[in-house]
Amino acid sequence: MQHGKRQSGQSPIRLIIADDMMPIREYLSMVLSHEADIQVVDAVGTGAETISRALDTHPDVILMDLEMETSRAGVEAIHTLTDNAPGIRCVVLTHFSDDDTVFAAFEAGAIDYILKDSSAAEILEAVRAAAYDMSPIRPLVARMIRHEFRTMRSERASLVATLNIVYRLTPSELGLLRLLAEGKTKTEIAEFRHVESSTIRTHVGNILRKFGESSVKDVVNRLQKLGIFEIFVSDKANK
Template sequence: MSGAVRVLLVDDHPVVRAGLRALLGGCPDFDVCGEAPDGATAVRLARELAPDLVLMDLRMGTGMCGVEATRHVVRLPAPPRVVVLTGYASDAYIVRAVEAGAAGYLLKESPPDLLLQSLRTVAAGESALSPAVASRLMNRCRAPRTALTAREIEILELIATGRSNRQIGSALFISGTTVKTHLAHVYDKLGVENRTAAVRAAVDRGLIQLDAPETALPAQLG
């Protein structure tokens, strides 16, 4: 790629965007062409500004999340490559981001030099993962029969919010019977017998991440 790599920054925290702009501004091979505080704005600016890379946060309050924004961005006529930059390293987020089309998945705790190197790698047409993320994906490949699917992870996250099978089915546009089938597979893969144990096992293994991890799970879910 000739010339500076044009980067669109997407994060709901102005301080994070300012820090990234300052970091990239010190490198002549990068040019920050725009900033977006949410997913919908990110999609619009990706269409209008035609960046080479989009550095995408995943969770940005209400509205379109980073995964959905990534899905829209990579479908543009001349799509930029999307690199996720987040503080979440659970399987749930990694699987969804990769399936949405992200070419990179980096953690906000990454050293600046690793972040810059990874962006250059993705701009060159390759993929880049933080070491912890690469390790998780490798573990999923080594044990495909016990790895939860993206749908199973979605169901577990909804169970963790206390929703019933009917409510989960309504949220995912599937039947309650289908939810039960997915749960049976989850129980088998995690070696548990009920919903509460499934959520606990998923949290312990880093498959899902609760909004308030310090809060104890209820004795019985649903």
């Protein structure tokens, strides 16, 4: 069953929660089932159960723990579902403690990840963004990871660190970095966005703090080296 792009006003987002810890399953089920636009169709504790229930019920989104009955159960489930039910969007649930496993999940076909200690609002945002394809950042980051995993294996530690920061950028901050990468000055960006220059300087300061850098040029060079801007442009050109 192939899922098309969801539209606002459609039936609730059908969700499966996959985590081997019952308290986490129960908490997520409780929080998410209270939302009118989300239907929790199942909560399971193994990768094998996830595959079986997903192929039976065809959810829109799966929140997928990576380490269940085995350390790679989630990755293997994502790979199987990507091959057999590509319309199902898998969002990784992780403590982000094992870089290799996270890389493997994105290579297998995951489109996003969310930290297990994220707020309920952040988890809801991730589920909705996955269902509606409304987040331009995470799918692009996932594509970047799949590409980098194949071609820059030796640099994956740097990639993971940068990914974790990019994930926390707001769309406005990412857009600002793209404009700076195109050679726009802060004054030009302020005029383009119809805001004060001081507002742009504040945003730049926030970005520098997130990256732990003192120079915008260093941040832009770092993202360009990982291909984030090129992937973003390519994605827009294909739409």
